[in-house]
Amino acid sequence: MIKALRLIYRWVNKLIELICILILLFLVVITSQQVLMRFIFNRPASWGEELSIILLIWFGYLGIIIGLRDDKHISISFLVNKFPEKVKKLVDILGRLLIAWFSLLMFQHGLQIVKLDAIREMPATGIPASYVSFALVITGLLILIESVLKIFIPTTDTLRK
Template sequence: MKPLYKNFLALATGSSLFVVFAVVLTSSLMRYLFNAPLQWSEEVAKYGMIYGTMFGTVLCYLDDIHIKFGLLENGIPAPVKRLLNLLLDVIALGTGAVLAWSGYQFVLKRGGIDAPGTGLPMSVFQSAMVVGGICLFIAALFQLQSHFSRQQSKEEV
């Protein structure tokens, strides 16, 4: 299930990046070739980057390629490292829950506003916080599950 989730996140991250690329390219071509800029292009590109950041952050977390202190990580004993990784995953779980909840509250309070460029409700774009929080929460559950499955396999040996 975890590889399928990682593939989904990679597709979502790549799709967000493609949307940003396509919108910026189209807007540039329209502006310089036809002297008719797309009014909504900057807005869509900005929110595409935000969604891409949410998906990409979770993907980096799952692949363990996020920013970390290598000197600290390499200089500690393995049991302490396992404990710190477990703590990191518990913190990520809590952060995902808080991000999703605060994003939900933000959408409730400000989601009724329409975006000036596209005319779409801002809730479409502001929901990136909710989606990112839920994705991080799910990823942390996968990571925590892998901690406990590794412990069980060591105990069985």
């Protein structure tokens, strides 16, 4: 069971990292194309800025998952480090429960926003607006899973081996 969980965990994390790399690559290409078209040819593409915004939103949300996984998020460690070990563990669990609760809210409200955005399209690209708001749903779900894993398996190194 733990072997299958480890495999899924690694696969999902590699997929998130790959998607972030591809998004960053597309952002560089699209932004370069926009600059070239605007300042050299004086004919900016209408879709470039909108697509860059969509990609940046997804990049930011997926980056949150990576930051949480690697414990790179902001924390009040200078205060917590003064506590005894048992209190540190309790504060860590409470923090992760709070993150899990918030991610559950992100997931639930993200679903509602996706439903509302299903009828709208982005003006320049025609991309459904729900594709943008779906980032909330995916991020909320993956943060919830990551938080629960970190509560029950304090170090995810067990899954990363």
